[in-house]
Amino acid sequence: VMLDMARSTWFLYYHLNNAYRVKVAPYGEPDESGPSPPSGIKGYRANPTRIELSWTPSTDPETGVAAYNIYRNGTLVSSVTETAFADAVFEHTSSSYAISAVNLHGVEGPHSIPVSVPAYSPYVDDRN
Numbered sequence: 621v622m623l624d625m626a627r628s629t630w631f632l633y634y635h636l637n638n639a640y641r642v643k644v645a646p647y648g649e650p651d652e653s654g655p656s657p658p659s660g661i662k663g664y665r666a667n668p669t670r671i672e673l674s675w676t677p678s679t680d681p682e683t684g685v686a687a688y689n690i691y692r693n694g695t696l697v698s699s700v701t702e703t704a705f706a707d708a709v710f711e712h713t714s715s716s717y718a719i720s721a722v723n724l725h726g727v728e729g730p731h732s733i734p735v736s737v738p739a740y741s742p743y744v745d746d747r748n
Contacts, residue, residue: 623647627683629724644686646725654729655680655721658688658703661735668711668740674704678721678729689728691718714739 622631628651632643660676678685690698690705692715698705699722709715718731 629683644724651682651723651725654727655685655723657730657732658719661732663717663735663737665740671707671709671737673717675719677703680723683724685721686724687722689720711740
């Protein structure tokens with residue numbers, strides 16, 4: 621167990637099923653302000669059924685960023701710790717993505733400006 625007073629967060633490192641894991645918990649008053657929204661989101665089709673997203677990291681000066689929530693067409697599809705995500709999609713559908721950051725106390729910040737990725741076309745390179 622470790623206390624990061626600068627981030628007002630307890631960290632519990634433990635070993636389970638041959639893997640090391642971590643749990644976090646607020647220390648003192650919880651950080652109720654969410655992280656900044658991710659920016660610089662880029663999305664493109666890597667192939668007909670795969671969309672790749674990347675973005676600039678969010679910031680949260682009080683506790684830091686623990687994860688990013690990925691929303692496709694308004695629905696939460698995944699939560700990741702990296703600043704990139706690959707999504708499996710149907711070939712003939714377009715998708716709109718928004719991303720939010722979650723701090724170490726579990727508070728979700730505002731969603732990013734959405735980015736749209738058009739339906740697959742073998743004649744269009746949609747990298748933006």
